[in-house]
Amino acid sequence: MKKKIIMDTSTLISLTMTCSSNIFSELKNKFSFAIPKTVYTESVLKPKENQKFHLSALRLSKIISETPFEIASPTAQEKQKTELFLSAANSLFSIENKNLNILQRAETEAAVLADSRNALLASDERTLRLLLENPFLLREVLEKRYGEDIEMDRSFLEKISFLKNLRIVRSSELLVSVFLKDKKILTKEEKEFLEASLFALKFAGASLTDEEIISFLNSLNKK
Amino acid sequence: MKRVGNFLVKEASLRYNSLLAKFSLVAYSLYKTFSKTHFKETRDWKKLENTISNKMRKVVFFVEKEKLKEAEPLVDLILKKIEDYDRGVSRFQQSVVDSARIKMAAKAIGLGLSLKAAASLFGANEIWLQEYRGEAKDTSFGREKKSINDRLRYLE
Numbered sequence A: 001m002k003k004k005i006i007m008d009t010s011t012l013i014s015l016t017m018t019c020s021s022n023i024f025s026e027l028k029n030k031f032s033f034a035i036p037k038t039v040y041t042e043s044v045l046k047p048k049e050n051q052k053f054h055l056s057a058l059r060l061s062k063i064i065s066e067t068p069f070e071i072a073s074p075t076a077q078e079k080q081k082t083e084l085f086l087s088a089a090n091s092l093f094s095i096e097n098k099n100l101n102i103l104q105r106a107e108t109e110a111a112v113l114a115d116s117r118n119a120l121l122a123s124d125e126r127t128l129r130l131l132l133e134n135p136f137l138l139r140e141v142l143e144k145r146y147g148e149d150i151e152m153d154r155s156f157l158e159k160i161s162f163l164k165n166l167r168i169v170r171s172s173e174l175l176v177s178v179f180l181k182d183k184k185i186l187t188k189e190e191k192e193f194l195e196a197s198l199f200a201l202k203f204a205g206a207s208l209t210d211e212e213i214i215s216f217l218n219s220l221n222k223k
Numbered sequence B: 001m002k003r004v005g006n007f008l009v010k011e012a013s014l015r016y017n018s019l020l021a022k023f024s025l026v027a028y029s030l031y032k033t034f035s036k037t038h039f040k041e042t043r044d045w046k047k048l049e050n051t052i053s054n055k056m057r058k059v060v061f062f063v064e065k066e067k068l069k070e071a072e073p074l075v076d077l078i079l080k081k082i083e084d085y086d087r088g089v090s091r092f093q094q095s096v097v098d099s100a101r102i103k104m105a106a107k108a109i110g111l112g113l114s115l116k117a118a119a120s121l122f123g124a125n126e127i128w129l130q131e132y133r134g135e136a137k138d139t140s141f142g143r144e145k146k147s148i149n150d151r152l153r154y155l156e
Helices: A009-017 A023-027 A037-048 A051-066 A076-092 A105-116 A126-133 A135-146 A154-163 A171-180 A188-203 A210-222 B002-015 B018-035 B045-064 B068-089 B096-110 B115-122 B126-135 B148-155
Strands: A003-007 A031-036 A069-072 A093-095 A120-122
Touching: A003 A009, A003 A105, A009 A037, A009 A051, A009 A105, A009 A171, A009 B126, A023 A031, A023 A171, A031 A037, A031 A105, A037 A051, A037 A069, A037 A105, A037 B126, A051 A069, A051 B126, A076 A105, A076 A154, A093 A135, A105 A120, A105 A126, A105 A154, A105 B115, A126 A135, A126 A154, A171 A188, A171 B148, A188 A210, A188 B126, A210 B148, B002 B018, B002 B096, B002 B115, B018 B068, B018 B096, B018 B115, B045 B068, B068 B096, B096 B115, B096 B126, B115 B126
Parallel strands: A003 A031, A003 A120, A031 A069
Antiparallel strands: none
């Protein structure tokens, strides 16, 4: 049975902007894909209204229909979970009793759908990832950026913890998995191509750091 | 104006307040508009200045009376006036207001808002915003717990 991946807008934007969206033709042999309806609206329908992004939207639309992607609507229970998570996440951090609204419904819905359907979440959205995987680091970042103490209400941390084991991949991992496939060793040319592709994703806003790209490429040399 | 814009971004992000976000857009757009000398050489410049001044006085009046619902459409109108003027005289495809939306939303992401939360608050196009963020130097979010290799294991 194929593993399921729920896609967030951020990942689709990164892959489309770097002309890497052809990876889905490879990935579809191993994975099935779904996007929440809200993500479909944001990634395909809205950009179609803007001349600058019309072509990207058309490309994406073609991939979604050819791969194919399931366009997923949340059940009543998933909608309820989304609201619970969103409300807790946006009440978790505060400055002088003012809650920090850090997330939106669409990305939260993608995460909830991935969890309840036992799927992976593909998201290049750093705030969501940090919130789920390392909320204490997120608090540190917020404190540094606001230059003020950030209060963290542990009761809300408890409420969002049902998603803490969510398996999140980014556009970078999807791309790398296609590059590596069953190969043990990459040729020099393939490595150079992979490096360029990862940096292209970084410059397309995939929230990767130079350090982690280089560290990953070095790890390839050791294999 | 730039300093005011930056201050307002922080306040808008902290309160997730659309009126404050729009004020920050006005401040940043005006800062950019005033810095372009060829803008001031056009016939309609004085008219624009007067229109904005008049509308701003009304906005201040409503804000002082705490009638924020009356103030917000006026701020929208100011942004539209700046945008219309800019479209007429600018040499760029992207209007000064659209640029402000991206810049301010990018700052809000730096303040911890997600891409979507920031795009929605400042009315920025998500694709443009992600692209802009990709070009920004980013040092202080720190290294994530999970590396590319860690996440690759999920795909095995």
